[in-house]
Amino acid sequence: MTVTVTRSRPVDEFEGVVGRRRRVTDRLATVVMTFAFAIVLFPLLSVAWTVVEAGLERFDPAFFARNMELTLDELAAARAGETVGGAGHAVVGTLIVTGLAAVMSIPLGVLTAIYLVEYGRGKLARSITAMVDVMTGIPSIVAGLFAYALFVIFFGPGTRSGLAGAVALAVLMTPIVVRATEEMLRLVPDELREASYALGVPRWKTIVKVVIPTSIGGIVTGVTLAVARVIGETAPLLLTAGIADGLNLNPFSGRMTTLPVYTYRSYKFPSLPVEAYIDRAFAAALTLVLLVALLFAVARILATVLEPKGNG
Numbered sequence: 001m002t003v004t005v006t007r008s009r010p011v012d013e014f015e016g017v018v019g020r021r022r023r024v025t026d027r028l029a030t031v032v033m034t035f036a037f038a039i040v041l042f043p044l045l046s047v048a049w050t051v052v053e054a055g056l057e058r059f060d061p062a063f064f065a066r067n068m069e070l071t072l073d074e075l076a077a078a079r080a081g082e083t084v085g086g087a088g089h090a091v092v093g094t095l096i097v098t099g100l101a102a103v104m105s106i107p108l109g110v111l112t113a114i115y116l117v118e119y120g121r122g123k124l125a126r127s128i129t130a131m132v133d134v135m136t137g138i139p140s141i142v143a144g145l146f147a148y149a150l151f152v153i154f155f156g157p158g159t160r161s162g163l164a165g166a167v168a169l170a171v172l173m174t175p176i177v178v179r180a181t182e183e184m185l186r187l188v189p190d191e192l193r194e195a196s197y198a199l200g201v202p203r204w205k206t207i208v209k210v211v212i213p214t215s216i217g218g219i220v221t222g223v224t225l226a227v228a229r230v231i232g233e234t235a236p237l238l239l240t241a242g243i244a245d246g247l248n249l250n251p252f253s254g255r256m257t258t259l260p261v262y263t264y265r266s267y268k269f270p271s272l273p274v275e276a277y278i279d280r281a282f283a284a285a286l287t288l289v290l291l292v293a294l295l296f297a298v299a300r301i302l303a304t305v306l307e308p309k310g311n312g
Contacts, residue, residue, distance in 0.1 A: 063086040064087070068087075087287065089248070090261070090262035096249070097162050097258055106177055140236050148164065151163075160240065162250075165256065173229065181219050217303035224299035231288070232292070242256070242257075245257075259285075259287060259291075263285050
């Protein structure tokens with residue numbers, strides 16, 4: 001005996017109405033999200049286009065080979081409308097200050113994250129977590145004031161140096177490294193750790209040989225985000241590293257200009273001819289953008305190269 005089940009017409013009509021309503025809602029949501037994305041993307045593209053278009057006016061070898069210590073002849077040439085000066089000292093200062101900040105913050109941040117994920121228990125771990133949360137939200141000017149006050153206490157009033165700027169950037173960079181590394185380490189499956197422990201491998205060796213290699217791609221990306229976060233800071237470096245017209249390769253003594261400070265000074269306080277200072281400001285901003293893009297490219301390459309074989 002065969003039993004045939006047929007749907008009633010009201011049920012079919014109800015499902016058809018629901019299906020149409022879902023399709024309409026889906027299309028409406030797609031349109032709204034696309035429109036919102038376009039609204040966000042437009043100012044970003046506009047800023048990028050403005051920086052590229054205006055920055056190319058002085059983006060030449062002379063811009064990177066020269067600094068702002070101008071001779072009398074160069075000052076006369078500048079007043080006559082000739083192209084003089086550059087930001088070579090600011091590029092070098094940015095690399096030195098940011099590099100020192102990375103040297104101070106990356107080991108500390110990674111080790112702190114390893115402790116919190118692998119060992120941290122009790123009040124100490126909770127205190128460190130709370131401190132990292134607080135540091136993540138502090139304004140950059142507060143980090144600059146802290147570094148300035150610290151160096152004033154030990155070296156006297158008016159102290160400016162690349163090292164002081166690096167300390168200010170390290171204060172901003174460390175909590176980002178901790179948070180990024182912590183999240184990557186937590187993504188490592190516990191089964192990998194347990195398999196290593198089952199073979200009699202000590203915990204420290206499991207961390208070094210299993211946990212860190214598994215999460216190294218995400219850790220490198222997080223560190224790159226932290227560097228990109230601080231490389232464009234201006235306020236703390238105005239307080240700590242100061243402004244210099246010439247090249248200074250010693251971060252422990254003397255003022256040291258960075259690209260963000262150079263850009264701010266050239267655009268906000270231009271001398272005659274004004275157009276030359278504005279062109280140099282945009283060229284410095286373009287250089288900073290390209291440095292960040294280069295950092296992300298290097299991070300992607302390192303993440304691919306260091307990724308454990310067989311993943312994916």
